[in-house]
Amino acid sequence: MEQFKNFIVDFMKNFGTNILEAVAVLLLGIIVIKLASALIRRILHRTRLEGTAVTFFASLVSAALTLVLFFLVMRILNVDTTGVLAIAAASGLAVGLALQNSLANVAGGIILLCTKPFREGDKINVAGIEGVVKKMRITTTELLTTDNVVIIVPNAKLVDSSILNFSSRPTRRIDLNVGAAYDSDIDQVKAAVAEIISADERILTVPAPEIRVSELQKSAVNYLARIWVKQEDYWSVVNGFPETVLRKFTEKNIVIPFEALTVYVKENNA
Numbered sequence: 001m002e003q004f005k006n007f008i009v010d011f012m013k014n015f016g017t018n019i020l021e022a023v024a025v026l027l028l029g030i031i032v033i034k035l036a037s038a039l040i041r042r043i044l045h046r047t048r049l050e051g052t053a054v055t056f057f058a059s060l061v062s063a064a065l066t067l068v069l070f071f072l073v074m075r076i077l078n079v080d081t082t083g084v085l086a087i088a089a090a091s092g093l094a095v096g097l098a099l100q101n102s103l104a105n106v107a108g109g110i111i112l113l114c115t116k117p118f119r120e121g122d123k124i125n126v127a128g129i130e131g132v133v134k135k136m137r138i139t140t141t142e143l144l145t146t147d148n149v150v151i152i153v154p155n156a157k158l159v160d161s162s163i164l165n166f167s168s169r170p171t172r173r174i175d176l177n178v179g180a181a182y183d184s185d186i187d188q189v190k191a192a193v194a195e196i197i198s199a200d201e202r203i204l205t206v207p208a209p210e211i212r213v214s215e216l217q218k219s220a221v222n223y224l225a226r227i228w229v230k231q232e233d234y235w236s237v238v239n240g241f242p243e244t245v246l247r248k249f250t251e252k253n254i255v256i257p258f259e260a261l262t263v264y265v266k267e268n269n270a
Helices: 002-046 051-076 082-098 100-115 155-160 186-199 231-251
Strands: 123-126 129-136 140-144 150-154 163-165 171-180 210-216 221-230
Touching: 002 051, 100 129, 100 140, 100 155, 129 150, 140 155, 150 155, 171 186, 171 231, 186 210, 186 221, 186 231, 221 231
Parallel strands: none
Antiparallel strands: 123 129, 123 163, 129 140, 140 150, 171 221, 210 221
16 A cells, blocks of 8 residues: 555656646647637638538648647657557558548548538539539538439539539520421511510510421421529420420410421332
């Protein structure tokens, strides 16, 4: 018992000061890390970064400061960190090789958060995959298709592919094709299409709509109606236009042709 007491006394004489200093530094460091993390979040919010980006960068700074604090406490306690660094380096290399694809996705997530080619809620098309961006994570991005299917896309694929962002502009252009018979009066067809456009409040007047003959098919004359609509009205106008044209052309007695094949039979009188 006496030996144990002497051991405690000697230990406190030799290491007590260092332990108290290490504890004080540890507590102070934790407070500093929390304050720094909060400060980083406040600064990044002022730059109008999205919440995902703010959380990621704040966590990154917090992790880096925590690592610095760890080595500082080890130094105060006179613990040799050379072996720790060697093990960490070897482990980091092995983990890096094993998680190569995951690290590429993390790097892709950082690039997306910084460059912001799209935001949550945007409709995009990437590598043939089309949907609305629901969630942006550090390694993946979640898309929701029009038929309510969730697609998880790795961020590395997003960075390496061309991205079509349908929501980045407030308006979109629609090119609508309408077919009429060759014997239909051109001015009458164009007037009928113009009536459809002018009656639809969703179609913008600026830029002005354009109606012209676009193509001469085998059995029909194609007319191009080039119009502009607000982003949110795009699909409702596109999907409703064919029925509206059919009703208007029926009202105006404009013939909508269909594919026809004329067969000539040559009689042999011999």
